[in-house]
Amino acid sequence: MADEMVPMAGVVLDAADPKALGKFYRRLLGWEMVESDDNWVQLRGPDGSSKLSFQREPRHRAPLWPSEVEGQQMQVHLDFEVADLEAAQQKALDAGATLMDWQPQKEGVRVMADPAGHIFCLFLPGW
Structure with a gap:
């Protein structure tokens, strides 16, 4: 093995x-x-x-987004491909996620955080 x-x-x-x-x-x-x-x-x-x-x-400490030199650094984030970005974002918010203030891509991707602060992205196919 x-x-x-x-x-x-x-x-x-x-x-x-x-x-x-x-x-x-x-x-x-x-x-x-x-x-x-x-x-x-x-x-x-x-x-x-x-x-x-x-x-x-x-x-556990939530990472800072965007990262800062002196703060807790993000080590991994999760990506989820979705068919409808707005509907997926609302579902995530309803479940307890937070939409992050800084969104580096304006279309096709949403950066969010789960209740423990782990960053995850929702993205449309092709992004």
Whole structure:
């Protein structure tokens, strides 16, 4: 197995409250919650090949957007392709996301933050 490349199965995000963050992404994505306790939550995509997990990190700090030299730096962000940007943005807001003030692309992309402050982007096909 050491010489084989295996497909990435998922992403894990730190959060002070993994259950709350898991519930947010379940509302946003509609994915099934397959594991949930006080320290670990895992969602599985509809075809079972993608997973998004959340682990307890009591000292989690949200990154600054846009980044600043002295502030918490973003290490990863999630991208979600959507068919209707305005509808997806409203769904994210209704689920508890925040629309970020700084939007580097004016059309086709929205930069948002989940309730724990992790940055994610909604984008139209072709962006």
